[in-house]
Amino acid sequence: MRRDLVVGNWKMKINQQSAQKLVDEIIAGMPDIDADLAVCPPYLYIPEVSQRLANTSIGLGAQNVATHLEGAYTGEISALMLKDFNCKYAIVGHSERRANYADTDVTVAQRFKQAIDADIIPILAIGELLEQREQGITFDIVAKQLNAVIDFAGIESFQHAVIAYEPVWAIGTGLTASAEQAQEVHLFIRQLLADKNQQIAENIQIIYGGSVKPQNAEALFAMPDIDGALVGGDSLNADSFLKIYSSFQK
Numbered sequence: 444m445r446r447d448l449v450v451g452n453w454k455m456k457i458n459q460q461s462a463q464k465l466v467d468e469i470i471a472g473m474p475d476i477d478a479d480l481a482v483c484p485p486y487l488y489i490p491e492v493s494q495r496l497a498n499t500s501i502g503l504g505a506q507n508v509a510t511h512l513e514g515a516y517t518g519e520i521s522a523l524m525l526k527d528f529n530c531k532y533a534i535v536g537h538s539e540r541r542a543n544y545a546d547t548d549v550t551v552a553q554r555f556k557q558a559i560d561a562d563i564i565p566i567l568a569i570g571e572l573l574e575q576r577e578q579g580i581t582f583d584i585v586a587k588q589l590n591a592v593i594d595f596a597g598i599e600s601f602q603h604a605v606i607a608y609e610p611v612w613a614i615g616t617g618l619t620a621s622a623e624q625a626q627e628v629h630l631f632i633r634q635l636l637a638d639k640n641q642q643i644a645e646n647i648q649i650i651y652g653g654s655v656k657p658q659n660a661e662a663l664f665a666m667p668d669i670d671g672a673l674v675g676g677d678s679l680n681a682d683s684f685l686k687i688y689s690s691f692q693k
């Protein structure tokens with residue numbers, strides 16, 4: 444049976460002091476629930492958050508990872524560097540990186556593979572733009588983004604991966620996909636994987652992201668193919684974040 448997972452993506456919305464406070468509040472308020480919890484601070488705060496999370500069950504993740512292992516890549520952070528600080532996860536392919544930093548299906552696949560090779564679980568973010576949903580091509584977009592990674596890294600690598608379905612129009616907008624809208628895409632993703640490997644499809648955690656809040660988490664998590672959430676805004680408040688985490692009913 445799949446474990447549920449809630450991940451906080453702090454984006455570039457925090458400073459050193461608020462990061463310390465937030466992680467301490469999350470640790471102190473963490474309820475005893477049989478599900479996974481993780482936070483993804485900005486790179487600079489990873490060493491400190493890593494120390495604070497030692498001896499807790501809360502996982503640590505990065506918001507991105509370099510396309511290459513080492514070399515002349517000014518400003519980049521490799522998967523092995525993340526491993527040095529006990530990162531369990533790395534988000535790859537977030538729509539903000541696709542839109543603002545020229546991430547493509549190719550570079551996202553490279554990042555995914557770098558994480559896998561370093562024994563870090565990539566959280567592969569995929570999702571359609573509003574106009575693509577309106578054109579009725581949501582499934583095509585999601586399939587294209589996912590297949591690019593499968594073709595590059597191999598279906599077996601998804602044994603140690605998480606997929607985050609994040610419809611771009613729902614990110615930071617207050618618009619959430621309805622639980623039914625999200626479920627429909629999650630099921631599509633699982634079926635696409637099942638066509639290649641049934642067992643991987645059954646075991647992989649597929650989480651939803653886009654304006655997840657304590658008010659909508661329960662309905663989302665009640666869906667059979669939604670295994671948790673990738674939370675932006677509401678992950679910056681320990682109380683809201685832990686309320687979302689406490690919403691698993693399955």
Ligand SMILES: O=C(CO)COP(=O)(O)O
Pocket residue numbers: 452537609613614615616617652653654655673674675676677
């Ligand atoms: O992008 C997201 C998580 O990666 C979602 O952000 P919001 O929860 O702020 O919509």
